[in-house]
């Protein structure tokens with residue numbers, strides 16, 4: 001990959017949808033679908049129904065209704081940003097393999113946005129009394145219920161919540177959920193903890209000043225713009241300058257109609273308003289990506305002052321909750337390469353080859369696997385395990401090191417390593433005083449104020465005998481034979497052939513070669529000459545002979 005070209009990322013949301021549809025990656029549903037009871041559960045099936053990751057699709061619902069029989073003009077797009085890594089990469093205009101490096105380069109080489117007039121996102125402006133009309137304002141938007149049966153309201157989910165630091169004027173954008181409360185009121189949830197939402201840090205400053213905090217919630221942007229929302233960028237780094245670098249051109253911004261914030265001019269829809277930082281309103285229950293339903297808590301109410309949108313706007317939502325989901329894919333594709341970059345290039349750990357975050361159910365951040373070249377110094381292994389546990393305050397409750405022959409995407413392979421390549425008294429360390437993983441405070445006892453990390457070195461530390469499967473060439477030949485015999489289809493997945501792991505001698509190699517050539521009797525002739533009568537059974541020969 002040269003530089004961060006090619007910059008053929010879609011330039012706006014609808015261009016992205018068209019590209020997905022052309023590539024056969026978008027399913028258009030014209031049948032009436034109830035946004036409160038059917039829409040999210042339908043898309044959920046592709047995450048819980050055994051559909052292979054590569055077969056997951058984006059969805060566009062063109063005929064959205066609700067429980068009261070109301071029909072919405074705006075279509076709803078969901079799963080369009082990150083139903084799988086291929087959809088994410090397409091939105092970046094890159095291959096899946098290049099995504100990580102592209103992020104690193106974009107963060108290092110930001111391109112500042114430019115301000116334009118007459119933005120597409122303000123083709124339609126709704127404000128004043130129109131926001132208060134029954135069925136108007138937010139109620140006119142087809143906002144789905146994410147977790148029917150548990151959620152307390154329809155929620156905005158695919159958001160870029162924009163706020164500005166009142167001290168330095170730098171804007172922040174984050175993906176935060178927002179609950180519909182009235183036609184002109186939302187409650188936004190900005191994680192209020194160390195390493196929490198950038199918007200929350202701004203909120204604290206406005207609260208100190210006793211001033212209203214301007215806020216704009218942007219929906220439906222070019223993926224390169226949206227992806228900066230859930231990405232954890234350095235504080236005080238304007239997300240739009242990183243998006244510009246990802247797009248290869250400045251992002252066009254426009255001033256909001258009713259406050260001074262700037263929003264992407266080509267977005268589908270923007271909800272403008274103010275948060276009164278002196279008051280909080282109950283928000284949730286809402287199904288979270290840690291796999292549990294977030295229970296009701298006091299969060300930040302937003303008074304809506306305008307809704308602006310394109311004439312033919314498409315409403316966008318993200319499917320989150322229990323992972324895998326769009327919410328975990330969007331993080332996995334970006335976080336893993338950033339962690340590898342941190343360990344390998346910033347910390348300079350020698351031997352580290354891969355970082356994988358465990359996705360199903362656990363939602364990436366608590367459990368992290370770090371892979372190393374065989375023979376990596378143990379001190380380097382430990383540096384990497386510690387680095388992975390401390391790089392982000394919310395990542396790395398359990399960090400497990402494995403060797404290069406163990407695929408960290410396979411929990412079976414990791415457990416195999418844990419079973420045979422580590423011993424807890426030597427290879428496990430507990431590091432105290434880290435904050436709880438996301439959602440720890442939902443535990444019945446309120447959660448521990450402090451948690452800890454467990455670091456496990458399950459790498460191969462000494463020579464091991466070969467893996468006990470036929471060698472690769474024999475398995476490959478047998479596969480051809482299998483297919484000739486029309487036996488049920490097989491594919492080479494996981495561990496499917498034997499290989500050496502260091503404990504192997506020329507003698508045993510010679511024996512094995514003779515065995516496959518039918519010359520096993522020659523081995524018998526050799527071993528008969530090596531007989532001993534001074535040792536107990538099961539004494540390893542290699543202890544007494546040079547083999």
Ligand SMILES: Cc1cc2nc3c(=O)[nH]c(=O)nc-3n(C[C@H](O)[C@H](O)[C@H](O)COP(=O)(O)O)c2cc1C
Nearest residue numbers: 173174175176177189190191197198230231232327
């Ligand atoms: C689907 C989705 C929903 C999220 N919801 C929230 C949320 O409600 N509140 C929050 O603070 N973070 C939420 N996050 C995580 C933030 O987007 C993430 O921490 C991001 O880095 C925040 O950006 P910031 O550091 O600029 O605030 C969510 C992430 C995703 C992918």
